Amino acid sequence: MSEEEKVEEYNKYKEYASNFDDVPGYSNYMKIILSGLAMMILLVFYHSLRQRVFMDTERLQIDLLNEKRFISVERPNDYENDSKLYKVSFDLKTKEFYSLNYAVRSKKTYGQNRWTAKEIYVSWINKTITPILLNLKVSKKKILESNYVIELELELLLDKEKLENPKSGDIESYYVYFKMSKVRITYNKEFLPIKLEGYYEKNGKMSWSVLRVYSYPFKSKEEFDNEMDKAIENIQEHEAEIEGN
Numbered sequence: 001m002s003e004e005e006k007v008e009e010y011n012k013y014k015e016y017a018s019n020f021d022d023v024p025g026y027s028n029y030m031k032i033i034l035s036g037l038a039m040m041i042l043l044v045f046y047h048s049l050r051q052r053v054f055m056d057t058e059r060l061q062i063d064l065l066n067e068k069r070f071i072s073v074e075r076p077n078d079y080e081n082d083s084k085l086y087k088v089s090f091d092l093k094t095k096e097f098y099s100l101n102y103a104v105r106s107k108k109t110y111g112q113n114r115w116t117a118k119e120i121y122v123s124w125i126n127k128t129i130t131p132i133l134l135n136l137k138v139s140k141k142k143i144l145e146s147n148y149v150i151e152l153e154l155e156l157l158l159d160k161e162k163l164e165n166p167k168s169g170d171i172e173s174y175y176v177y178f179k180m181s182k183v184r185i186t187y188n189k190e191f192l193p194i195k196l197e198g199y200y201e202k203n204g205k206m207s208w209s210v211l212r213v214y215s216y217p218f219k220s221k222e223e224f225d226n227e228m229d230k231a232i233e234n235i236q237e238h239e240a241e242i243e244g245n
Helices: 003-022 026-056 061-068 117-135 140-145 171-178 221-244
Strands: 058-060 070-076 085-091 096-098 103-105 108-110 137-139 149-153 182-187 193-202 205-215
Touching (some): 061 070, 096 117, 096 221, 103 117, 117 193, 117 205, 137 140, 171 193
Antiparallel strands (some): 058 137, 070 205, 149 182, 182 193, 193 205
């Protein structure tokens, strides 16, 4: 199409559009449409801005886990064999948990009498969820940009009080006794941690090994309580056997 033809076509559309100026209420109608479009654009922009801020904001990992409420954690029974995992499940809202040998429900302990319910719950939170996730702040943007796997230097994430005399299974014991220098956290599409690995000396060489496996199997308090009932029943049967002997 030549320049002259383009000008002629433009003038046709312009003349066609001008015909609507005489239609009663047309101008007001167009103003309403344009105002609505402007409002829609502003809403889309506002939503996009909020989403960006949401993705960029660093949050403590334990806060995200608290929102999820129910979490199960598996950890190795020993340093050399990370295929044998010991499972613990938590209700982070009611501060209850159960494992194969211990449980806390309604401020009552099962499987031991030395500590209060609060003491044993805090101890197991630290031991299983680990100070790494309790102290770590990370944004969803960083997780996304790292393809759901982030690698961190270890020193700033440890419980300094435990470094002097770490107990078996504590994350700090890997650092003190096995030269663990860094950790790697894998996330799911909900930005929740599903695996914690450590780079430490194992079988005479440095390698990545599983430290914790995190899962979210419970969708309700009822599901959690049903499994907890079974665990407590097993613990009580075991205690009765010991007392009987």
